[in-house]
Amino acid sequence: MATLHTVNRSPFQDQALLSCLRHVKKGDSVLLFEDGVYGAMSGTALSDTVAELGADVSVYALDADVAARGIDSARLLEGVALVDYAGFVDLAANTERTQNWL
């Protein structure tokens, strides 16, 4: 069964997101929250890498954190789904384990 990976750090500040995406298994889920949501933006120096490494997983971003940072949902990478806090809980409940990439 699959793993939920969570990332709350900006991908421009450290390697947490890229390391996470290099360790995921097909079918896993990756939830970006807090400063992690910057990793879901298109048009950045990291967008292509994130899209490529994340191709075999489901990528989610926490809607409240996206809004707090003024990121228009139209600017998210294709395939990134917004979830609310309840959706975060559902993801955690529906996966076998959760791994935090601190």
Next chain:
Amino acid sequence: MSDDEVKKFLYVNRKAPYGTIYAQESLEVVLIGAAFDQDVAMAFLDDGVFQLTKGQDTKGTGLKNFSPTYRALGDYEVTKLYVEQESLDERGLTLDDLQDIQYEDEDDDYAEKPSIIVVSRDQMASLMAEQDVILSF
């Protein structure tokens, strides 16, 4: 340098808002420091450029939206906000994505002028090298 000489202070901001307390603390210190009549400027580079973006809405997070405070800095004579072009580029941002932050120039009939000055990485390095005091956030 005598004690009463005006010193050049640069507040260097390299962190995104909300994820850590640095951005908000920087603003607090800048506003307090504004009472001391020094030559104050702020620099925004790396993730610090995210502090100035438009459209921040923190309602869903329970956090205070402090982004409007940047527009009030001019009233405290903090009128130079240096933003690094390369940091914007790396994050897919342009000047249009940032808040329109202005100040009234009392030496020019209170004309409204932009506070944000976009500079290159080289110019940022030179700006840092000409300061008396640098405070990092």
